[in-house]
Amino acid sequence: MAEVHPAVKKIQGKFPSSAIEATTFRGEVNVTVPKKDIFEICRFLYTDPDLQYHMLTDLCGVDHFPQSPRFEVVYLLYSFKANDRLRLKTKVGEGEPVKSVESIWKAANWLEREVYDLFGISFENHPDLRRILLWDGYEGHPLRKDFPVEGPDFDKPFVPEV
């Protein structure tokens, strides 16, 4: 049995009622946390003086269609103090919102907008949740598994409305 990551031990101690699972693959720690606690756990990881995960390196979505709940939102945190990366994941069903971590890390502003744009996962309390890569009025979310690679309308002729 590998040693438990110190940050995992701490959040399990801090949130005893929360189902937190940790696995290790190729030396990287993956922590799955319930969606309802994601904001609190992130804030704890940011503010705890021993952990200080001050940088949100990445935030992205993964679509596990046709599994249910289909989406995962993945947070990759970095602590300068411990020189350590920690990956938090939370499972999200279709149409369910996730609490935004923008108030903790400003980096989440654009990253959450991108997840919203490409997966259609919405974030609560985000100050400016708009599409970012695609244009306003675009229909569909391209990184979903049920979105065709060629696009939904590649074989339809484009006839502008007159």
Add this chain to the structure above:
Amino acid sequence: MAETRLMTINMGPQHPATHGVLRLVLELDGEVIVKATPHIGHLHRGVEKLAEARTYHQVIPLTDRLDYTNAMGNNLAYVLAVEKLLGIEVPKRAQYLRVMMAELQRIAAHLIWLGTHALDIGAMTLLFYNFREREDILRIFEEVSGGRLTPTYLRIGGLAKDLPEGIEGKIKSFVEAFPGHMKEYETLLTKNVIWLKRTKEVGIMSKEDAINWGVTGPTLRGSGVKWDVRKAFPYSSYEDFEFDIPTGSVGDVYDRYYVRLREMEWANAIVKQSLEKLPKGPILADDPKVVLPPKEMVLTDIASLIRQFKIASEGFKPPEGEVYASVEAAKGELGFYVVSDGSNRPLRVRIRPPSFLNLSALPKMIEGSLIADVVSAIGSIDIVLGEIDR
């Protein structure tokens, strides 16, 4: 009393100083910027979606086209992620050659940045000097890989081919001449009064803000954070090389300029070290399920022919799992988060683009400053839209 209101102006997407198709909507109070809103996505090609429809080897050419000034670095980040997923060890010679190419590419990328950044601010001469040296590097890449802008030189498990004969001499003469060229650039800029006036105390970003906004690379180091992926999580034998991490103190445009110049010097020193230390040996990992057989074997041996066909058409099946690997690219931390479901195609390839997060911090840098400083601030964060929009 006369009514006063803010003026909104649109900058880009076809603007020479936005370094690609970036559009900025600026709200101005006179000449002072009250609010800046970047609009991106004009170059969105759906690279992450395309990668899900390809085998692992077929994704490599897509990565060249992310940050097209730093193709070797992009290749490296992706192959490192897949190698980590597979758990394969790359031979020392291939690791050293990867470092050599990545650092040459860093010099080339920084040369483009320096030339265009100086051009934006009004110093035109430098661009011609920079492109002269960059041409030398691209010629080296062409001889090594066959491609100049998009070399696709790296392979999962090693490299496409070994160095051609006589190339070491050319790399060596470049490395020896480069410090002299650096002096030329510095003579033109570092103590130039106009340059100082346009860059000092402009576009300031504090240490805390830079970290909170997820800024990485020279932009983070310009703000005084001594952090580099090559030191924090050494990859591809970077621990064997001696180099320092240059940092700034104020976090203004000048500091970012200064950090990048010093980085070019260190990159040159790393190329020199890798030439001196370059070990002999194979350039591909010994893993027949992943690595293509040598061409002569394919033409003479039926088993190798079958193997080549299997890998080229079906690919390989890595174990189920997810990994993140990142490199210090020219713009910052470039990471690949690859999720595998055990099939021959990745379930998800997430690219962590450094320019995307660096650009998201741009409004923070320029709000409250003059409109003329927008151009030097954009130049100083060194964005490439190919990577931001993917």
